[in-house]
Amino acid sequence: MHDTLPAILILLTSSVLAVALFRALRLPAMLAYFLVGLALGPHTFGILPDTEANRELAEFGIVFLMFSIGLEFSLAQLYAMRKTVLGLGGMQVLLTMLAVMMACIAFGLSWETAFVIAGALSMSSTAIVSKMLVEGLELNSRHGRLSIGVLLFQDIAVVPMLVLIPALASHGGDLGQVLLISLLKAAVMLIILFVFGKSLINPWFSLVARQRSRELFVMNVLMVTLMLAFATKLAGLSYALGAFIAGMLISETRYRYQVESDIAAFRDILLGLFFITVGMLLDVHELAANLGLVLLVTAGFILFKGVLVAVLSRAFGHEPGVAIRTGITLAQAGEFSFVLLSLGLGHGLIDGQALQVVLAASLISMVVAPFIIQHNERLGELLSRSYVRNREKQIHDIESVGKELVDHVIICGFGRSGQYLARFLSEENIPFIALDIDPSRVREAAAAGENVIYGDAGRRVVLAAAGAAQAKALIISYDDAPSAMKILHVVEDNYPKLPVIVRTVDDANMEGFRKAGAAEVVPEVLEGSLMLASHALVLLGVPLNRVVKRIRLFREERYKMFRGFFHGMSDLDEEAQEVPRLNSVLITSSAYALNMRLGDINFSGLNVEVKFIRRLNLKPWAPTSESVFIEGDVVVLLGTPKDLVLAEKALLQGR
Numbered sequence: 001m002h003d004t005l006p007a008i009l010i011l012l013t014s015s016v017l018a019v020a021l022f023r024a025l026r027l028p029a030m031l032a033y034f035l036v037g038l039a040l041g042p043h044t045f046g047i048l049p050d051t052e053a054n055r056e057l058a059e060f061g062i063v064f065l066m067f068s069i070g071l072e073f074s075l076a077q078l079y080a081m082r083k084t085v086l087g088l089g090g091m092q093v094l095l096t097m098l099a100v101m102m103a104c105i106a107f108g109l110s111w112e113t114a115f116v117i118a119g120a121l122s123m124s125s126t127a128i129v130s131k132m133l134v135e136g137l138e139l140n141s142r143h144g145r146l147s148i149g150v151l152l153f154q155d156i157a158v159v160p161m162l163v164l165i166p167a168l169a170s171h172g173g174d175l176g177q178v179l180l181i182s183l184l185k186a187a188v189m190l191i192i193l194f195v196f197g198k199s200l201i202n203p204w205f206s207l208v209a210r211q212r213s214r215e216l217f218v219m220n221v222l223m224v225t226l227m228l229a230f231a232t233k234l235a236g237l238s239y240a241l242g243a244f245i246a247g248m249l250i251s252e253t254r255y256r257y258q259v260e261s262d263i264a265a266f267r268d269i270l271l272g273l274f275f276i277t278v279g280m281l282l283d284v285h286e287l288a289a290n291l292g293l294v295l296l297v298t299a300g301f302i303l304f305k306g307v308l309v310a311v312l313s314r315a316f317g318h319e320p321g322v323a324i325r326t327g328i329t330l331a332q333a334g335e336f337s338f339v340l341l342s343l344g345l346g347h348g349l350i351d352g353q354a355l356q357v358v359l360a361a362s363l364i365s366m367v368v369a370p371f372i373i374q375h376n377e378r379l380g381e382l383l384s385r386s387y388v389r390n391r392e393k394q395i396h397d398i399e400s401v402g403k404e405l406v407d408h409v410i411i412c413g414f415g416r417s418g419q420y421l422a423r424f425l426s427e428e429n430i431p432f433i434a435l436d437i438d439p440s441r442v443r444e445a446a447a448a449g450e451n452v453i454y455g456d457a458g459r460r461v462v463l464a465a466a467g468a469a470q471a472k473a474l475i476i477s478y479d480d481a482p483s484a485m486k487i488l489h490v491v492e493d494n495y496p497k498l499p500v501i502v503r504t505v506d507d508a509n510m511e512g513f514r515k516a517g518a519a520e521v522v523p524e525v526l527e528g529s530l531m532l533a534s535h536a537l538v539l540l541g542v543p544l545n546r547v548v549k550r551i552r553l554f555r556e557e558r559y560k561m562f563r564g565f566f567h568g569m570s571d572l573d574e575e576a577q578e579v580p581r582l583n584s585v586l587i588t589s590s591a592y593a594l595n596m597r598l599g600d601i602n603f604s605g606l607n608v609e610v611k612f613i614r615r616l617n618l619k620p621w622a623p624t625s626e627s628v629f630i631e632g633d634v635v636v637l638l639g640t641p642k643d644l645v646l647a648e649k650a651l652l653q654g655r
Contacts, residue, residue: 037279070247089153169347306331402467413478599625
């Protein structure tokens with residue numbers, strides 16, 4: 001005890017100081033834990049011994065990391081992003097692993113070792129990428145969504161690797177037979193747990209929650225997680241696989257978010273311990289002796305992975321600049337790289353120089369990743385002339401509309417609230433221009449005749465093109481505090497006399513928005529949308545009595561005006577909830593409905609309403625059953641996603 005306590009105190013003090021320093025430098029805390037492990041480990045000062053007990057304790061960090069991944073795993077999100085996740089993500093992992101395995105075998109490594117290294121280097125850092133995208137307000141950008149989709153597949157790909165690595169370490173019997181038995185074990189375990197586990201987990205958690213004891217609830221989560229981890233280990237698989245299954249089972253309950261918050265402290269501390277043990281594995285003497293090779297592997301790996309992701313993104317139809325930015329964002333190793341390397345080391349599949357080189361290269365790639373990612377836009381423009389031209393074209397498109405407008409409103413964000421507000425403005429014949437960064441939504445709404453253009457309102461050049469100098473008001477209609485603050489600062493610096501109205505969920509940021517220059521801060525969605533519209537109309541000079549009357553009529557009509565909105569790629573949860581939305585359908589020369597009356601189209605059994613028709617440059621109008629469709633008409637439908645698909649088929653192909 002007397003020998004252990006000073007080591008624990010040194011470990012805690014070093015961790016606190018290192019994590020505080022790295023957070024101040026805006027670097028991932030994970031790298032601080034690596035540094036602590038490297039400094040205190042057996043290959044440096046030798047304060048922390050590399051014992052079996054320490055490694056087993058650190059394995060709990062992997063258990064809770066996989067539990068968290070399972071807890072956040074969403075089949076609905078996976079389905080909504082299936083093209084990116086399964087297509088781009090699947091090809092990235094497969095091709096990266098094939099290329100790395102071929103290179104490793106060419107250098108004389110066994111194919112089992114090559115498999116572990118390939119799996120490790122196919123991963124990217126979810127923690128670093130998501131943090132940089134959020135801080136750069138790029139999470140909903142095109143390259144941001146592509147990056148998150150690829151990371152989601154990488155999380156899924158870890159699961160079969162957790163099954164295959166222990167199987168590869170088994171030397172008894174035919175390898176194909178061993179792999180087949182391991183995969184069958186995993187499949188049987190999944191089926192049993194999901195068939196019987198789902199029916200047990202909800203009532204059991206309800207029973208525990210009714211005791212109203214936080215300690216009991218947390219102990220129950222730990223018990224279920226470790227019990228399933230132990231069950232998979234007994235089946236010859238890994239602890240981490242059982243923890244992942246436990247997370248997926250609990251994610252189906254209504255206690256998911258409480259569990260997530262309750263285990264956060266355990267998970268972060270144990271993960272910190274895991275990364276400290278990984279740092280202890282790094283031998284500085286071996287690193288110094290192979291420094292040239294490590295740097296060569298790091299540079300080659302980053303370059304290869306970045307180029308591969310960019311090429312695949314381009315092959316999946318994304319423009320060169322977006323593809324390059326996605327490649328730059330994902331060109332590093334990740335947390336699961338160390339999980340797989342640790343698992344391979346534990347089963348004797350990798351050690352010595354190969355482990356040291358890959359471990360060091362992975363760590364260095366993660367250290368430099370934040371500095372590379374923060375310049376991804378500049379690098380994208382530098383490496384892709386077409387990306388620059390497209391950006392210039394976007395500005396020109398906005399300018400072509402903005403220069404024609406005077407005393408207009410700039411709507412930042414064309415989601416539900418932005419569309420509701422646009423309808424109020426249209427009713428009062430107040431000109432507006434809407435800016436949105438969701439290309440799917442912009443395409444749908446623009447096809448229906450809405451004055452919406454793709455553009456980031458947080459950029460000064462975009463606001464200038466939208467006519468901010470002659471605008472009467474700017475309204476931020478979406479809830480994203482950092483993005484709203486960025487727009488407020490741009491407006492305050494360049495257009496201080498332009499009044500800005502901000503929508504927010506609650507009053508937490510009201511004072512901050514007002515200090516940043518907001519004329520009004522209006523909370524939340526439905527009633528918030530009404531208040532947003534009323535403030536905007538009054539600010540734009542509409543008489544107060546007319547505003548009050550319009551709001552009253554709106555309520556009397558049971559919110560009919562607010563029903564439906566154009567769906568975007570960021571509205572992932574709406575499909576599952578079957579929320580009515582708007583959809584634009586173009587009547588082409590080959591459409592079934594061409595030259596037919598609306599009343600003759602078979603919409604029977606469909607809960608679909610034809611809201612209006614836009615024809616050439618005419619103002620959209622609400623059709624009657626006698627209205628005849630001609631080529632070029634855009635028909636705007638309101639209904640649930642399932643019925644909208646059938647209605648579109650009825651218009652274009654007949655039923």
